[in-house]
Amino acid sequence: MNEDKKLLLNIIEDKYRSFQKSYSIVTTDFLDMTQASHAASFVRSHQREGVFFYGGYEDATRKMVVFIPDYLAVETEEELFLHFKDYPEDCPMAVLDVKIREKGAVLKHSDYLGSILGLGIKREKTGDIMVREDGAQIFVTREIADYLAENYYKAGRVSVEARVKEIKDLIITEANTKEIRVSVASARLDNMISAAFDVSRKAAVEAIGRGLVFVDDMENKKPDYSLKGGEKLVLRGKGKAIYKGTSGTSKKGKIYVNFDRYI
Numbered sequence: 001m002n003e004d005k006k007l008l009l010n011i012i013e014d015k016y017r018s019f020q021k022s023y024s025i026v027t028t029d030f031l032d033m034t035q036a037s038h039a040a041s042f043v044r045s046h047q048r049e050g051v052f053f054y055g056g057y058e059d060a061t062r063k064m065v066v067f068i069p070d071y072l073a074v075e076t077e078e079e080l081f082l083h084f085k086d087y088p089e090d091c092p093m094a095v096l097d098v099k100i101r102e103k104g105a106v107l108k109h110s111d112y113l114g115s116i117l118g119l120g121i122k123r124e125k126t127g128d129i130m131v132r133e134d135g136a137q138i139f140v141t142r143e144i145a146d147y148l149a150e151n152y153y154k155a156g157r158v159s160v161e162a163r164v165k166e167i168k169d170l171i172i173t174e175a176n177t178k179e180i181r182v183s184v185a186s187a188r189l190d191n192m193i194s195a196a197f198d199v200s201r202k203a204a205v206e207a208i209g210r211g212l213v214f215v216d217d218m219e220n221k222k223p224d225y226s227l228k229g230g231e232k233l234v235l236r237g238k239g240k241a242i243y244k245g246t247s248g249t250s251k252k253g254k255i256y257v258n259f260d261r262y263i
Contacts, residue, residue, distance in 0.1 A: 019067035029124035037219035088166040094145040183254040190223040196241040
């Protein structure tokens with residue numbers, strides 16, 4: 001076990017012990033995909049005791065580990081989402097709703113994140129950033145939400161206005177995807193990452209070995225891992241795709257595979 005993983009699990013176990021003593025809601029900070037993958041076994045094995053992942057919405061990339069006491073009668077992740085919508089005061093995160101104030105200005109994910117970090121906020125205090133044409137919705141820990149609402153007025157060089165909203169007021173916009181159909185030798189993970197994200201097979205193998213590839217939110221370091229269909233694939237730095245399955249065979253014996261690539 002590497003040192004980063006060991007440290008993370010020690011932090012989670014400390015939170016768990018605090019949860020058992022306090023008998024109240026306890027959470028970690030936001031975890032990135034690698035950290036969440038490392039924590040997944042602990043969460044699965046303690047789910048009956050009220051331990052869940054929570055990122056604010058169903059398809060979140062960055063998530064907290066949340067410890068929920070049994071008197072709240074939350075037994076599944078779906079019930080956890082409903083509880084935080086009905087009782088926002090219990091929710092450990094809020095949404096920073098950011099609007100661009102300059103007509104015609106365009107901001108990217110990196111603009112929002114960089115300006116928040118520039119205010120001295122640590123990355124683990126922020127979750128996903130959902131970018132829209134007119135601004136963004138940024139998930140943050142509740143403890144820093146009001147501070148950001150008062151002090152976050154520029155992203156890059158663009159003037160913005162920010163206010164705090166509850167999770168129940170979150171506006172989920174439908175993701176844009178494009179269909180990809182391509183032939184591969186087999187449904188091995190390295191082939192599929194190469195096809196879905198338009199990188200060389202060598203680059204795909206290197207990314208897998210570096211822990212940059214996730215299958216259904218779990219880090220996967222096996223280039224020869226065989227996909228069945230329906231999996232969510234993530235290549236960090238490149239994006240996300242859903243493997244939809246096969247659709248025939250080419251004259252050269254390769255299989256046609258289909259993806260929905262998020263753009």
